[in-house]
Amino acid sequence: MTEPTHMRREIEEIPSAVATLLDHQHDAFAALGAALRARDPSVLVTIARGSSDHAATYFKYACERLARRPVASVGPSIASIYGIDLMLAGAAAIAISQSGRSPDLIAMLESAKRGGALSAAITNDPSSPLAASSDHVIDIGAGVERSVAATKTFVTSIVAGLSVLAHWRDDTTLHNALITLSQHLRNASKVDWSALSGALSDRPSIFVLGRGPGVAIAAEAALKFKETSGLHAESYSTAEVLHGPSAIVRDGFPALVFAVDDAALPSVAATAKKLADQGGSVLVTGFDSPGCITLPAVSTGHPLTDPLALAVSFYGFVEAFSRSRGYDPDRPPHLNKVTATQ
Secondary structure (H helix, E strand, O other), rough: OOOHHHHHHHHHHHHHHHHHHHOOHHHHHHHHHHHHHHHHOOOOEEOOOHHHHHHHHHOOOHHHHHOOOEEEOOOOHHHHOOOOOOOOOEEEEEEEEOOOOHHHHHHHHHHHHHHOOOEEEOOOOOOOOHHHHEEEEEEEOOOOOOOOOOOOOHHHHHHHHHHHHHHHHHHHHHHHHHHHHHHHHHHHHHOOOHHHHHOOOOOOOOEEOOOOOHHHHHHHHHHHHHHHHOOOOEEEOOOOOHHHHHHHOOOOOOEEEEEOOOOHHHHHHHHHHHEEEEEEEEEOOOOOOOOEEEEEEOOOOOOOOHHHHHHHHHHHHHHHHHHOOOOOOOOOOOOOOOOOOO
C-alpha cells in the first residue's frame, strides 16, 4: 500500500489545526484587535509573498468589507532593494509568512514600523526574525509542514486574520462561524472534484477565477496547479478576465470558477455562462450555471469562511491530480520550502 504524501496528511490536518489555533491564540487575537481599535487605522498594508500573499489578499477583502478600511499589498523590495521607508503614520502593517525568515519581508516590516505603522506578524514560527520585529505576533501553530506546497499554513493564516478582524470589529456572527469552521472543513476535504480531471485531460493551461475573497482562492489554486502538477494556470477575478484574457476561452479551454453565495454571485455566474457560451469547459463550485459543470461545495454558514471550504476541497483534488500526472506534490522541481528573497 502506497504511503500518503506529506501534502495529503497535511490537508487532513487542516481542521484540527484550525481548531487548535482558535483555542490557543484567543488572547493574541484579542490583543491585536484591541490595538487596531485603539489605533483606528485609516489604511492597512500587508507584507507577504507566495501563498502567504494570497492569504493577505483574502484578508484585504474581509477587512474592506467588515472594517471599511482600504488594504494595500506593499512590495517588500521598496524597503529591501530601494531602501525607502513609506509614510505610514496612523497605519497598520500586517506581515504574513510561514517561516518568518525571508529577508525582504523582515526589512519591509521594520521599514513600516519606522514609517509609523502598528506592526503585526502572522507566522508559523514565533521565534523567527519577523516575529521579533513585530509589535504583535500571531503564532498560527500549524506544526511542521513538510510538503513544499503549503496547505494548512495557508488556511490557518487566513483564519488568524479573520479572527483578528472579528475581535477588532466585535463581530459575533463571524466569531461563531469560525468556532464551527473546523467541522465544515473536515467535510470539505471529502468532496469529489474528479470531474475537474476530465476537463484538464490533455490541456496545457487553465484559467482559475473568483471574486472578492474567491480571488485569493483562485490565485492559490493557480499556484498549486503550477507547483504540484506542472500545469500552466492563470488566476483572475471574474471581472478582470473579461478585459482581454477571455478571448482565448474557446474550443474546450478549461476554466475553474470559485463561486460563493455572496453579493458577487450574480456577476460570477454571468461570467461563467459567458465563457461557456464561447466554447470553454467551465466548472463552477456549488451553483448551477447554464453550460457549466457544477462541483460540490460545503457551506460553512458565512460568506467570509465559505471560500476556505473551497480551498480545502481543491487541495484534496490537486494532491491526487499531481500524483496522477506522475509528480511528487511534496517535492516540486526547483523549489524549496523556505524561499529567502532579498
